[in-house]
Amino acid sequence: MLIHLSSPHIHSGDSIRATMFAVILALMPAGIISVYLFGWLAVFLILLCMLGCMFTEFVALKWMGRSTAPVMDGSAALTGLFLALTLPASIPWWMALLGSVFAIGLGKQVYGGLGYNPFNPALSARIILLVSFPLQMTTWLIPMHLGVSAIDLYDFSSAWQLFVFGANALPHALDAITMASPLGHVKTEWSQGIGVSEALRAYDYSYLDAFIGREAGSLGETSALALLIGGIYLLARHTITWHIPFSFIATVAVLAAIASMVDPNHYTPPLFHILAGGLILCAFFMATDPVSSPVTPMGQIVFGIGCGIITWCIRTWGGYPEGAMFSVVLMNCAVPLIDHYCRPTVYGKRGSES
Amino acid sequence: MIKSFLNKLGFASARFAGGITPDMCKWTESSAIEDCPLPPLFIVPIKQHIGQACTPLVQIGDLVLRGQKIAKSEGYLSVPIHAPTSGKVIKIEEHAIPHPSGMGLTSIFIEPDGKDVRDTSLIPMDNWQAIDPAELRERVRLCGITGLGGAAFPTFIKLLKDKRNPIETVILNGVECEPFLTNDHRLMLEHSDEIMHGLQIIMHMVGAKKAIIAIEDNKSDAVNAMQQAVSSTGNDAISVASLPTRYPQGGEKQLIESLTGKQVPAGKLPMHIGVLCQNVGTVKAIDDAVMLGHAITDRIITVSGDAAPKPANMRVRLGTPMRFIYAQCGLENFDGIQILHGGPMMGERMRHPDIPVIKSSTGLLAIRDTRMKAVHQVEDPCIRCGHCSEVCPISLVPNLLADHCRNDQLEKAADYDLFDCIECGACSYVCPSHIPLVHYFRYGKGQTAQVRREQSFAEASRLRSESRDARLQREKDEKAAKRRKVRDTLRSESVLNPDNNSAPKSTTKTEGKE
Numbered sequence: 067m068l069i070h071l072s073s074p075h076i077h078s079g080d081s082i083r084a085t086m087f088a089v090i091l092a093l094m095p096a097g098i099i100s101v102y103l104f105g106w107l108a109v110f111l112i113l114l115c116m117l118g119c120m121f122t123e124f125v126a127l128k129w130m131g132r133s134t135a136p137v138m139d140g141s142a143a144l145t146g147l148f149l150a151l152t153l154p155a156s157i158p159w160w161m162a163l164l165g166s167v168f169a170i171g172l173g174k175q176v177y178g179g180l181g182y183n184p185f186n187p188a189l190s191a192r193i194i195l196l197v198s199f200p201l202q203m204t205t206w207l208i209p210m211h212l213g214v215s216a217i218d219l220y221d222f223s224s225a226w227q228l229f230v231f232g233a234n235a236l237p238h239a240l241d242a243i244t245m246a247s248p249l250g251h252v253k254t255e256w257s258q259g260i261g262v263s264e265a266l267r268a269y270d271y272s273y274l275d276a277f278i279g280r281e282a283g284s285l286g287e288t289s290a291l292a293l294l295i296g297g298i299y300l301l302a303r304h305t306i307t308w309h310i311p312f313s314f315i316a317t318v319a320v321l322a323a324i325a326s327m328v329d330p331n332h333y334t335p336p337l338f339h340i341l342a343g344g345l346i347l348c349a350f351f352m353a354t355d356p357v358s359s360p361v362t363p364m365g366q367i368v369f370g371i372g373c374g375i376i377t378w379c380i381r382t383w384g385g386y387p388e389g390a391m392f393s394v395v396l397m398n399c400a401v402p403l404i405d406h407y408c409r410p411t412v413y414g415k416r417g418s419e420s
Numbered sequence: 421m422i423k424s425f426l427n428k429l430g431f432a433s434a435r436f437a438g439g440i441t442p443d444m445c446k447w448t449e450s451s452a453i454e455d456c457p458l459p460p461l462f463i464v465p466i467k468q469h470i471g472q473a474c475t476p477l478v479q480i481g482d483l484v485l486r487g488q489k490i491a492k493s494e495g496y497l498s499v500p501i502h503a504p505t506s507g508k509v510i511k512i513e514e515h516a517i518p519h520p521s522g523m524g525l526t527s528i529f530i531e532p533d534g535k536d537v538r539d540t541s542l543i544p545m546d547n548w549q550a551i552d553p554a555e556l557r558e559r560v561r562l563c564g565i566t567g568l569g570g571a572a573f574p575t576f577i578k579l580l581k582d583k584r585n586p587i588e589t590v591i592l593n594g595v596e597c598e599p600f601l602t603n604d605h606r607l608m609l610e611h612s613d614e615i616m617h618g619l620q621i622i623m624h625m626v627g628a629k630k631a632i633i634a635i636e637d638n639k640s641d642a643v644n645a646m647q648q649a650v651s652s653t654g655n656d657a658i659s660v661a662s663l664p665t666r667y668p669q670g671g672e673k674q675l676i677e678s679l680t681g682k683q684v685p686a687g688k689l690p691m692h693i694g695v696l697c698q699n700v701g702t703v704k705a706i707d708d709a710v711m712l713g714h715a716i717t718d719r720i721i722t723v724s725g726d727a728a729p730k731p732a733n734m735r736v737r738l739g740t741p742m743r744f745i746y747a748q749c750g751l752e753n754f755d756g757i758q759i760l761h762g763g764p765m766m767g768e769r770m771r772h773p774d775i776p777v778i779k780s781s782t783g784l785l786a787i788r789d790t791r792m793k794a795v796h797q798v799e800d801p802c803i804r805c806g807h808c809s810e811v812c813p814i815s816l817v818p819n820l821l822a823d824h825c826r827n828d829q830l831e832k833a834a835d836y837d838l839f840d841c842i843e844c845g846a847c848s849y850v851c852p853s854h855i856p857l858v859h860y861f862r863y864g865k866g867q868t869a870q871v872r873r874e875q876s877f878a879e880a881s882r883l884r885s886e887s888r889d890a891r892l893q894r895e896k897d898e899k900a901a902k903r904r905k906v907r908d909t910l911r912s913e914s915v916l917n918p919d920n921n922s923a924p925k926s927t928t929k930t931e932g933k934e
Contacts (some may be wrong), residue, residue: 071769072520072859074845075760076442076599077786082803124614139800181801181853197583233673298870307810356805361817363810384573413437413673413688 085356086140088305090378092296093147093351099292105219108285110229111162112150118134118166119146126259126310132194141180145169148351149189149288152344153195155207155219156244158232161199165191168350170191185398186355189348189391204387206282208245217243222244247282247310249342251386252334261331266338276341287344306354311374315340317374325382333382345377361379365401365408372397386420411420435627436674436735438448438811440664444638448602448731453610455735456748462504462739463529464490464515468778469566470573471497473556476528482509486541487715489562490528498575499564499853502715503539504737507532516775518761520768527776530739542713547815552610552626553581556710563709564716564779567701568591568668568782569604573705574781577599578696579625587626588694591679592619592633593702595663595670598763603720604700606733608635608642612649615700618707619658626696629655632679635699636665671698674813686840699912700909723776725785727757736777741786743773751786756793760785765845797908799905808847818847818857825864830871833864 099106124140127134136142149169153162171193173187174180186343196203210219246254248271255265275281279289286293300306318339323335339345344352353359353373360369373393380389467473474491483489484503493499507530515527533591545551545559561576581587592615596604608615619631633650635643647660661679668674673684676695685688690697698706701720708714717737724731729750736745742759746752760767761775762782777784808818816837824833838861847857 071758071792071796072856072862073764073766073768073843074849074858075758075764075767075785075792075795076849077767077854078440078442078850082800082852085803085805085852090725161856179801181803304807305805313572349685358804359804361804361806361809361819363802364804386803405817409814409817409836410841412686413677414683414688414840415837416683416763 068305070268073196075293079194082141083139085146085305089300089351090144090147093151093286094303096151096286096289096347097147097195097297099156099279099289100151102205103211103279103288104221106225106287107155107207107219108150108223109410110159111155111157111285114159115150115153115164115166116146118142118163119143119149119170122167122170123175125383126171127179130175130291132179136180139180142170143309145187148186149191151347152188152192152284154203154205155396156228157195157202159229159289160248160256161195161202165195167192181357183357184401186358189352192260193395194389204250205244206247206250208243209280209282209288239364245282247343247387248276248338249381254389256332262326262334263331264268271338273337273341277337288346290341290346293346293350297346300354306350307363307366310353310359311349311369313367314353314373314377315345316414317371318345318378321375321378325339325378339378339381343381343388344390348373348394349379352391353394353397358401360401360404360408362405362408363411364410365404366410368404369397369401371398424658434670434673435664435666436677436810436813437815438813438846439668440811441666442599442849444665444723445599445603446602446638447600448722448733449605449639451602451606451733453606453720453735454748456740456745457736458532458536458708458737459507459740460531461741461746461865462507462532462737463499463515463776464528464530464739465515465525465743465778466491466501466503466527466777468501468572468738468780469499469500471495473525474498474501476512478507478509478512478528480511482561483507484530485537487542487717487772488539489715490530494560494899497574497577498530499561499566500575500715501528502717503528503530504717504739505530506535506537516772517826518736518768518770518778518781520770520776522771532672533666537712540713542709542715544713548621548808548818549624549711552641553627554577554604555689557646558627558930559798563707563714565702565706565709566716566779567699567781568701568705568719568779568781570766570782572778575698578691579622579699580691581626584782585627585691586694587691588630588679590623590626590628590631591675591695591697592700593644593670593697594633594635594639594700594915595675596667597636597667597670598637598765598767598781598782598913599667599679600785600909601616601722601763602724603722603733605639605642607704607720608700610772612645612705613652613917614704614707615646616649616653616658617711618703618705618872620653620655621706621710622696622698623705632660633658633660634663634669634675634679635660636669637662638665639685648774668842671842671844673842691832697782719777719779719781721745721781722783722785723785723912725760725787726791727751727786727788734783738778739776741753741773742775742777745777746773746786754759754786757790758787759788766843795832795854796856797854799855802853802855802870805852807850807852811846811850812841813844814842816841816847819855820859821864822855822857822860823862825867828867830864830868834868838868840863864908888902901918 119142125139149165157200169187173190174183177183210339252265277290281288319336322336322339326335360366376393377389435698472495474493476491478490485506486686488503489500490503493500511529514524517525557576557579565575566572594608596602633646643662650658705716718735721736722733759770802819813851841861843858845858
């Protein structure tokens with residue numbers, strides 16, 4: 067049955083499914099790095115979140131009496147992957163599963179499903195988890211490559227043990243397998259009156275390690291390199307445009323540069339900000355989530371700048387060491403307003419009224 | 421602003437906003453134009469242009485010649501209709517015209533006599549340089565010429581030499597950005613001299629100082645052919661511009677922006693910025709009209725599509741039924757095939773092939789159902805990817821606009837510049853959710869027109885009823901005033917000694933009243 071036969075009668079062949087799978091593909095480098103850092107644990111978490119999200123989507127659609135075809139369109143799987151990559155490796159499995167249910171149930175389906183969610187579903191779930199379980203959400207496993215962790219995550223059975231029974235069931239003390247993230251470390255040290263450069267020296271911080279991703283953090287946010295490869299793929303494929311990532315990261319960098327010029331002992335330098343935490347993940351993958359970001363190029367730049375300001379403010383003055391995900395969700399609220407005011411000038415109306 | 425600045429420095433090529441690069445499928449670009457034979461019966465609708473319909477001048481049984489005027493234009497925005505060949509008028513009745521609704525219109529049915537004798541009442545104007553532009557313009561009107569690029573706007577209207585809006589530049593549109601269509605391409609290859617001659621006639625008519633022939637770079641042979649034609653005239657005011665292939669470059673406004681960097685202000689016409697745009701086919705028709713005295717009776721049509729066994733470019737008489745043309749290309753069974761009138765981006769789907777071609781017919785496509793189904797899918801929800809606004813050549817935000825149209829928020833839709841949409845279809849083409857955006861815009865425009873019509877009816881009847889009330893009130897007041905006056909007069913008569921002149925008058929009046 068032909069639905070409508072209004073022109074145009076040809077199509078680019080693009081589809082939601084193709085878009086979603088492109089983003090999943092773009093996250094593969096980050097996924098591989100997470101396996102390198104956290105072994106089997108990363109595999110378990112990623113699969114759990116993806117399947118959890120798809121199952122929640124299935125249940126929600128069935129419940130509402132809708133077609134369950136969207137379960138396979140890749141959007142739920144992508145949300146699961148996003149969520150997993152923002153979680154610490156040591157998180158208990160039931161917490162990750164709860165996050166998946168939050169992401170799809172409260173972040174997406176309550177608003178009407180794909181295309182209607184005002185907030186990024188993965189990030190809203192991440193925030194619910196962070197606020198509900200602050201301790202577990204800020205405990206970072208020591209990455210495997212450092213060779214100092216007391217537990218071998220490349221070994222399937224010990225990783226499975228940790229995944230199923232949690233860190234507390236292990237014979238080791240928690241300290242033996244966890245460490246602080248750079249952002250958290252600097253923040254804690256400052257609260258004890260220790261300056262930035264000294265704190266970083268004590269942490270044995272290296273920009274190169276941070277760039278490649280050999281540092282503590284969530285599964286997928288550590289490696290700037292892997293995320294940039296995926297981001298550049300998405301830019302080249304034209305799934306995202308440069309506006310949000312560029313304005314987001316540039317705003318953080320500019321603010322950090324100004325602040326660290328004023329007081330280098332208190333404010334961390336711009337490159338540290340860019341490589342630390344979830345900034346690159348958020349800028350290239352979360353803030354560019356099409357559903358919850360502005361449509362017009364002008365609006366996207368405004369959105370990116372807003373995200374950058376909020377991120378830097380939270381990191382610098384806020385109670386949490388990381389602010390990138392809060393900034394994206396906060397700016398999501400402003401999207402309808404931004405879209406309304408940032409419309410491009412229509413052909414022939416330049417310099418005229420309206 | 422940055423763009424126009426870079427433009428001036430020569431760093432950025434002038435280009436219109438947005439646009440797409442679909443698979444062009446120009447399968448017929450090397451097929452020479454063939455003459456389509458005369459069909460057994462012509463169906464000539466009395467309206468083949470934008471504007472008012474014509475009135476038939478012939479009766480059943482009349483013998484007509486090719487190029488003879490058979491319907492006269494009514495009103496300004498109209499051009500006459502001519503017989504496509506010599507023959508006999510056998511009936512005049514309503515018949516389906518190329519319109520997506522399948523609507524009908526009075527048509528003149530002509531049975532050809534096979535002699536194809538031409539009406540020679542219009543004498544050639546070989547000495548056009550010496551002829552007044554107004555006279556040439558009347559010739560263009562009499563010959564029934566409309567824009568042959570697809571819009572079919574009466575051409576003579578645009579060929580006005582107006583002192584307030586002098587035309588500086590004539591742009592010859594040989595862009596042909598629609599996929600599949602190659603009729604203009606072949607015309608430029610095979611009739612470059614006529615086109616060049618027609619262009620000079622137009623320049624004379626409007627007093628233009630320079631002309632640009634715009635061709636997309638996927639037609640490099642046409643660029644060469646036109647360049648050769650230009651150099652053979654030795655007229656250095658005419659240049660050929662090869663533009664990057666991008667749809668909808670051939671849109672009048674987009675082409676003007678591409679070539680001049682200027683935009684036609686909203687609500688204005690190209691002539692207000694000193695530009696006149698003409699399609700190459702139209703210019704060839706103007707040349708025929710002036711040099712040979714031929715009214716427009718045929719045009720070039722590309723017949724193509726994945727279901728057309730032998731795609732071709734054909735010179736087809738206006739009024740030939742589509743079924744006959746398809747048969748020339750080997751297509752006779754239309755099961756499982758959709759037929760399109762025009763290109764795939766802006767063309768309309770026809771409900772059946774028993775419809776005649778008219779002046780606006782650029783192409784006839786035959787597309788398999790399976791292919792159409794893959795394009796016209798059930799829409800998914802909008803994921804706000806913004807690709808639609810990236811490709812919109814007039815910088816609308818199509819997804820938000822479509823929401824307003826769908827929800828009948830017509831005022832909001834108008835605020836989102838619904839009426840600036842040119843329906844090029846680029847947004848629908850790129851939409852990953854297969855949302856028929858253009859379809860919503862057409863709906864929104866139609867609904868708005870309907871609402872406005874109703875409002876104006878309501879307004880008119882309100883004014884009518886108000887003026888009726890006012891009239892009744894006025895009459896009542898007048899009556900009351902008169903009565904009061906009479907009463908006063910009577911009273912004054914009884915009180916004072918009346919004047920002899922006024923007394924009888926007022927008495928008669930009072931009698932008349934009661």
